[in-house]
Amino acid sequence: MELGDCCSTKGEKRKLHRQQQKEKPFRGIRMRKWGKWVAEIREPNKRSRIWLGSYTTPVAAARAYDTAVFYLRGPSARLNFPDLVLQEDDLRDISAASIRKKATEVGAKVDALETSLHHASASSSESSNASRVFRKPDLNKYPDSSDED
Numbered sequence: 001m002e003l004g005d006c007c008s009t010k011g012e013k014r015k016l017h018r019q020q021q022k023e024k025p026f027r028g029i030r031m032r033k034w035g036k037w038v039a040e041i042r043e044p045n046k047r048s049r050i051w052l053g054s055y056t057t058p059v060a061a062a063r064a065y066d067t068a069v070f071y072l073r074g075p076s077a078r079l080n081f082p083d084l085v086l087q088e089d090d091l092r093d094i095s096a097a098s099i100r101k102k103a104t105e106v107g108a109k110v111d112a113l114e115t116s117l118h119h120a121s122a123s124s125s126e127s128s129n130a131s132r133v134f135r136k137p138d139l140n141k142y143p144d145s146s147d148e149d
Contacts, residue, residue, distance in 0.1 A: 025092075026061070028069065028081050037060070039068075040052050041069055041140065044073070048096075052107065063081065064106055067099075067102055067103040068102075071103075
């Protein structure tokens with residue numbers, strides 16, 4: 001055992017933790033290889049997990065996670081968005097199925113809002129950049145001298 005071995009593991013752990021923080025912007029979510037964001041949570045005192053859904057935005061997956069963790073652990077839970085969780089009394093049956101249903105509803109609503117906002121901003125930026133839009137060239141035609149810009 002060398003002198004620096006004991007300290008290098010702590011530094012490596014910190015570095016790994018920082019890399020994971022960059023990759024995972026929120027608690028309780030991960031990104032699939034193909035770009036979808038998924039959320040799931042472990043049930044307390046059990047090995048099983050509650051699947052919370054697959055979403056196009058990380059915010060939607062994080063909101064689904066927040067909803068589930070709030071109903072599982074109460075107001076003391078560590079949330080991604082503590083100001084946005086609404087305390088509702090209609091979820092008296094705290095089963096895995098009811099938590100999954102509530103979390104997927106919240107996640108789907110947020111995903112729809114985030115996606116529509118993203119498309120709206122993209123379409124407005126496209127219309128403002130209309131002067132910079134280039135036409136695709138016709139590859140079966142010789143280029144004109146005016147198209148060489």
